[in-house]
Amino acid sequence: MAAPIGQPRVRLPAQVRAGEVIEIRTLISHAMETGQRRDQQGNVIPRDIIKRFVARFEGEQVFAMDLAPAISANPYIAFPFKAEKPGTFEFTWTNDAGEERKATAELKLA
Amino acid sequence: MKTGPTTIRRRHLLAAAAGGVAIAALPRAAGAEMQPATTEAIRKVTGGKTPQEGRVTLRLPPIAENGNTVPVTVSVDSPMTAADHVKTVHLFADRNPTPDVATFHFTPAMGRAQADTRMRLGQTQDVIAVAEMSDGSLWMGRTEVKVTIGGCGG
Numbered sequence: 300m301a302a303p304i305g306q307p308r309v310r311l312p313a314q315v316r317a318g319e320v321i322e323i324r325t326l327i328s329h330a331m332e333t334g335q336r337r338d339q340q341g342n343v344i345p346r347d348i349i350k351r352f353v354a355r356f357e358g359e360q361v362f363a364m365d366l367a368p369a370i371s372a373n374p375y376i377a378f379p380f381k382a383e384k385p386g387t388f389e390f391t392w393t394n395d396a397g398e399e400r401k402a403t404a405e406l407k408l409a
Numbered sequence: 410m411k412t413g414p415t416t417i418r419r420r421h422l423l424a425a426a427a428g429g430v431a432i433a434a435l436p437r438a439a440g441a442e443m444q445p446a447t448t449e450a451i452r453k454v455t456g457g458k459t460p461q462e463g464r465v466t467l468r469l470p471p472i473a474e475n476g477n478t479v480p481v482t483v484s485v486d487s488p489m490t491a492a493d494h495v496k497t498v499h500l501f502a503d504r505n506p507t508p509d510v511a512t513f514h515f516t517p518a519m520g521r522a523q524a525d526t527r528m529r530l531g532q533t534q535d536v537i538a539v540a541e542m543s544d545g546s547l548w549m550g551r552t553e554v555k556v557t558i559g560g561c562g563g
Contacts, residue, residue: 320520333529335506356518363514364524369505371478371527371560378513381520 301347301396302330305373309390309404315382317408323354324377327392327400333368351393352376356406357386382406443537447501447508451539454499454512455547465498465538465550476530476560483513485522485540485548495522497541504534529560 305328312321327349334346346368354362362378374392388404443451451460468482485495494517500510513524522540530536537551 324525333506359518360514361516361518362524364526365512365514367507367509367511369502369507369510369529371529375525375527377525379519379521379523381518 301394301398302332304349304392304394304398304400305329307390307392307400307402309388309402311388311404311406314409315406317383318381320379320381322377323380323388323404324375325352325354325390325402326373326375328373329392329394331366331368331370331372331374335368347395349374349392349394351391353391353393354378355389355391356380358389382408384408443535444503444508447503447537450501450508451499451537454497454539454541458547460539460547460549462549464548465540467536467538467550467552469536469552469554471553472555472557473530474557476532476556476558478527478560479530479554479556480525480527481536482523482525483538483550484524487522487542489515489517489520489522491517492543494543495540496543498522498524499539499541500528501537501539502528502530502534503537505529505531510536530554530556531559532556 307327310324315321329349332344332347336344338344348366348368350366352364353360361380364376385408386406390402392400464486466484469479473479483498483500487495495515498513501508502510510528515522533555535551535553540548
């Protein structure tokens with residue numbers, strides 16, 4: 300029933316110094332169907348959104364977001380992170396049906 | 410003798426005018442003038458406590474030509490240390506079909522209290538953010554966005 304969650308994209312700065320606060324930008328393809336729209340027959344198109352985003356660094360949650368239908372299609376989410384040590388980010392997007400899409404990114408320090 | 414009453418009358422007028430300005434300015438500063446659904450949504454996350462004005466900054470374009478995708482940046486004045494940080498930020502759109510937009514969960518690991526996203530705005534309205542700090546205090550910011558083409562589908 301739920302539309303497939305599209306390809307996630309994550310961007311970290313290329314050159315990061317220890318102690319620097321960087322910005323992590325994420326984007327994922329998804330219609331974010333609000334549940335407010337109707338099709339040509341007048342039937343309500345059921346709600347189908349990405350409802351949660353979680354960012355973990357080395358297994359520890361560093362940022363999360365609960366999304367409502369008021370978030371635009373193809374949700375863009377960006378947040379700061381203080382780079383203290385190199386490691387791995389794991390990002391998880393979850394839709395209304397509970398399906399997940401994950402992406403990872405390596406933080407390397409200069 | 411004639412100047413006395415005139416002066417008094419003028420004073421009355423000035424006082425009345427000043428009072429009028431104060432009354433007009435108050436609701437916005439006190440966070441009133443909100444839709445009942447927004448007031449209720451805020452009450453749900455604050456447990457009935459009234460957030461203080463300040464520390465929360467909302468950056469949105471003053472005029473959004475396309476309400477389907479309006480960039481928004483919310484930031485909170487906080488050192489983001491283990492002892493003193495922002496825990497959550499709730500984002501609301503006062504005149505959308507439902508006021509809830511997003512809830513951000515912050516941690517000291519972020520180093521700075523900020524989040525960026527893109528939101529839908531059905532019409533010209535106020536966007537409101539309520540931040541909950543690690544000490545339990547609540548802070549609020551709001552800003553008006555004029556919307557040319559609404560973005561909540563038909």
